[in-house]
Amino acid sequence: MRLEAETLSARVHRTPLLADVSIRIAAGELFGLVGPNGSGKSTLMRCLAGLQRATAGRVMADGIDLGRIAGRERARRIAFVEQQADTTDRLTVRDVVELGRIPYQSALRGPDRSDHAAVHDALKSVEMDGLADRLWHTLSGGERQRVHIARALAQAPEVLLLDEPTNHLDIRHQLSLMALIQSLPITRIVALHDLNQAMACDRLAILHEGRVVAIGPPDRELHTDRLAAIFGVAATRETGPDGRPRLRFSHAL
Numbered sequence: 001m002r003l004e005a006e007t008l009s010a011r012v013h014r015t016p017l018l019a020d021v022s023i024r025i026a027a028g029e030l031f032g033l034v035g036p037n038g039s040g041k042s043t044l045m046r047c048l049a050g051l052q053r054a055t056a057g058r059v060m061a062d063g064i065d066l067g068r069i070a071g072r073e074r075a076r077r078i079a080f081v082e083q084q085a086d087t088t089d090r091l092t093v094r095d096v097v098e099l100g101r102i103p104y105q106s107a108l109r110g111p112d113r114s115d116h117a118a119v120h121d122a123l124k125s126v127e128m129d130g131l132a133d134r135l136w137h138t139l140s141g142g143e144r145q146r147v148h149i150a151r152a153l154a155q156a157p158e159v160l161l162l163d164e165p166t167n168h169l170d171i172r173h174q175l176s177l178m179a180l181i182q183s184l185p186i187t188r189i190v191a192l193h194d195l196n197q198a199m200a201c202d203r204l205a206i207l208h209e210g211r212v213v214a215i216g217p218p219d220r221e222l223h224t225d226r227l228a229a230i231f232g233v234a235a236t237r238e239t240g241p242d243g244r245p246r247l248r249f250s251h252a253l
């Protein structure tokens, strides 16, 4: 699914959070959102997921205003893993992932084999199938993060929005999650702080103080002058063993 932000602005009371953001994300693209703390990444994600209304502008999904798509239909098409998603209910890991199947069920149709298969596959893809019966509150931060991603995968969306998905994950799970995200044949929008992980995106937008300052391939946009100006760090670039550029950060400016 193609997703477009058209001159989006968002504010809380008088505080502007996003100003005039326009982005076109192609179907099947892996699109990154990067920017310093407070630059508006999560706010933009919430608008793109249809969870927050913009004060001006609109979000278009395959040419249709997202605000006009019914919640259930939107939930079948767009899945969102927020940064600090939590639940206080007494749920097992499997229960949490099954929540992703609700948009496909109705009062007349409870979970069926296809729902169970989707839950199983989603748990397996984040290596949480061995903990399916564990209670949510007993999980570590990284395990919870992986279960939330499994819930979003079980939703079988056309667009997957992930807000800092590698937070809390150990290095092996960071790498396997990034590989999983890269392999999915759907539109993916990922907010990332690790700019080397962001190098894997097809394109990215750099946000600063609620505005988009650049859009393009990471290799072109994450140059050392911009890293200094926007992120406030001194960095050098080198070529990694995979032939991709790698950033090496030395100090805060």
Ligand SMILES: Nc1ncnc2c1ncn2[C@@H]1O[C@H](COP(=O)(O)OP(=O)(O)OP(=O)(O)O)[C@@H](O)[C@H]1O
Pocket (backbone or CB within 6 Å): 012, 015, 017, 035, 036, 037, 038, 039, 040, 041, 042, 043, 044
């Ligand atoms: N409800 C709110 N009331 C006031 N300010 C808010 C509210 N929600 C967000 N903000 C502010 O809007 C700005 C953008 O926040 P947002 O969470 O979108 O940034 P972010 O780029 O995701 O940041 P981070 O990298 O720290 O997660 C921040 O300065 C934040 O403090």
